[in-house]
Amino acid sequence: MVFSSESFLFLFLPVFLAAYYLTPNRFRSATILAGSYVFYAWWRVDFLGLLILTTLWAFVFGRWIGRYRERPAGKVLLAIAVAGCLSVLGVFKYLNFFIDSFAALLGTDAGGLGIHWRLILPIGISFYVFQSISYLVDVYRGDARPDARLIDFAAFIALFPQLIAGPILRYKDLEDQFRARKHSVELFCDGMARFIVGLAKKVLLADAIAPLADLAFSTPEPDLWLAWLGAGAYMMQLYFDFSGYSSMAIGLGLMMGFRFIENFETPYVSRSITEFWRRWHISLSVWLRDYLYIPLGGNRASTLRTYLNLMTVMTLGGLWHGANWTFVLWGLWHGSILATERATGFHKSSASRWWSLPLTLFLVLIGWVMFRAEGVGNAFAIYAGLGGFNGIATDPEVWFAVTTESISILLIAIAVCIAEPYFRTPHRDTGHGEMVAVGADGSAGIVGLTLTRQALISLGLTLLAAATISKLAEQSFSPFLYFQF
Template sequence: MVFSSEVFLFLFLPLFLALYYLTPDRAKSYVILAGSYAFYAWWRVDFLGLLILTTGFAYGVGQQIDRHRHRRAGKVWLWVGVIGCLGVLGIFKYLNFFLDSFAALLGTDAEGLGIHWRLILPIGISFYVFQALSYLIDVWRGDARANARLVDFAAFIALFPQLIAGPILRYKDLEDQFRSRTHSAEMFADGMARFLIGLAKKVILADAVAPLADLAFGNSGEVGLALAWAGAIAYMLQLYFDFSGYSDMAIGLGKMMGFTFVENFRFPYVSRSITEFWRRWHISLSKWLRDYLYISLGGNRRGRLRTYGNLMTVMVLGGLWHGANWTFVLWGLWHGGLLAVERATGHDRRASGLPWALPVTLLAVLIGWVMFRAEDMTQGFEIYAAMLGANGLWGDPILWLEVTRESLVLTAVAALVCWAEPRFGVLRFDRTPDHPSADGTAAVPVAQAAVSVGVIVLGAVSVMKLAEQSFSPFLYFQF
């Protein structure tokens, strides 16, 4: 089940919210848990068992870590928890990759080794395993309490708004909200508006530019320079609006349930350095890697060379977190190398005053996204070659017959929205006496009404688009 589907919008969500608000506060976690398990089981019932087992394992180990936290046994339990969670992730996400890589070294494939099966990747496993890991580490560090009700912890791990594609939540940030949170008409309306904006990003923009990206990457050996660049830019925009749209919808759904989730995007395509880009892109993952991996490796406390090595290691592992493919390893190396260069040269500190910093950063990000999107390294390097003119300016002219005017126009519109979003995003249309307007007056009802009408129109257009298009899952479902 996906947010951008009629089943979710007109069946699951209304029924869930009705039951949720009719339930006393003390029992709301049971409704969240049941609804989240139903949401996940809509995909595959059998993998719901893995989610439940992972939850029970993390909860039980967390209790033991807390009980022995100041003794050696506590650290032993921490390692049991970390190895157990990473073991689940490693088997289901990476075993196929390791077998294929080992077979390739021997000049054959998995079937040549007598392996005639493939493990299915459980949807959302990267997100709920990372949330379980952060809980165990936070309990060990004393940053989270282990005295939560099992139902609250299980509801946290399975919380359906962010279960499939984030943002990555931490129990220490939500434990007080599970004990007590505010439900109000204003918060619900804000959440609904945020959800509709995210739906519009996905349906109107991301899905509209996807065909251009698919055309370029699907014909990587035949595209010319123009279509290779157009396809790469289209994917750059598609990924942003698809993923940030999901995050907006998740944050909006959380608000409708009284939760405040962390922001996951902050206008990443205005970044003037790769360091700044990672402060703005997939923020919950960036902070997770920093707090639980980079700092654990020593951070920048053990000399310059160790710092650069830690940056490279973190980004390579961050790349592998996205998928079991050598393309993600190269993508991680690219970003890790750029971060190390910026740290060594101090570029990030002075980038704001450099007029060329923005286009150079966008180009570097775009180059990385090509390998991120490619199905394998061969396809990625074919696109790079085409972007350098290896197939001429136009490539196979037959391909241009598949390029629609709508996809070109909406790609341009998506780029325009990227440019305008940070400029309009800083405006406060919900000004109150606590947030006065520039002239010192209170909120302007006309402006509020205009924004509300605009959001409703976006929602209506998105629903109409849903009715006419085929199923289109969010890109980050594959991670």
């Protein structure tokens, strides 16, 4: 089940929200857990067992680690617990990759080795495994309480708004919200607004741009114009698809009283790759920093070790996205640029250089080509096209597939990226000492504005929702891009 489907919008979500608000406060974690398990099992019931076992593993070891964390046994328990979580990820996400790579070294394939089966990748496994690991490490560090109720912890791991594609949450940031959180019409309306804008990003922009990217990456030798068109289209498609999902997840969280971390901060205005990673997939960047980069020594060691740490973290971050050499190379690309920026000081001086923005966008685009490609060969075919080595004029039959609608939507998407920074408004107080971020989409905070402005925004959101649902009814099933990770 995906957010941009009729079964979710008109069946699951209304039923869940009705059940949630009819449930007494002390039992709402159970309702969240039951609803989240139904949501996950809608895809495949059998992999629900893996999610439950991972949850129980992390919960039990979290209790033990909390009890012995100040003794040598605590470190041993942490190592066993993290190794268990990583083994789940390793088997289901990377075993096929290792078999294929080993077979390639021998000049054959998996079938040639006598292996005729393939493991299916469970949806969301990268996210719930990372959340389990962060909980175990936080308990060992003393940053999270090990006395969580099983029902609260299980609901946290399975929390359906972010279960499939993030943001990557940490229990220490939500444990107090599971114990007590505020519900109000204001927060619910803010959440609904965020959800509508996120859904529109996905359906009206990302899905409409997708055919351009698919055309370029499926053409064996795309020419100059098609390669640039396809690479630019994917750059926009991925952003609006993933940021749209994150907006919907944050909106659904608000509708249940949760405040999730913002996952995007207008990344395409970045003037360096260092800044880009402070704005893109923020929850992953924070996770890699806190649980990988800093434990490796961060920038506290020698200069050479700092560069090595950056390269290692980004390479592993690339591999986290998928079992393919394209993701490894994508991670190396970003890691090498981060190290270069730190070595030259460019990440500090880039704001004063007018050319830093187009340079950063170009470097990001080059990386996205490798990220999107089916294989390294496919990526270099696009690179050849970007350089004009495949010619300039495209076969008329190929260009016939480029529709006016898709080009128009691509231009609109670019305009939205340019305008996004100007729609940001300050954080606002919820009335009990907490601050809610108003997203770049300007959707949060519609309650509490002047009556005229509130009416205009509400009308705009209603029209946007109507247009999105109308478009959704016309198109075929389109899963979110990050479901594959």
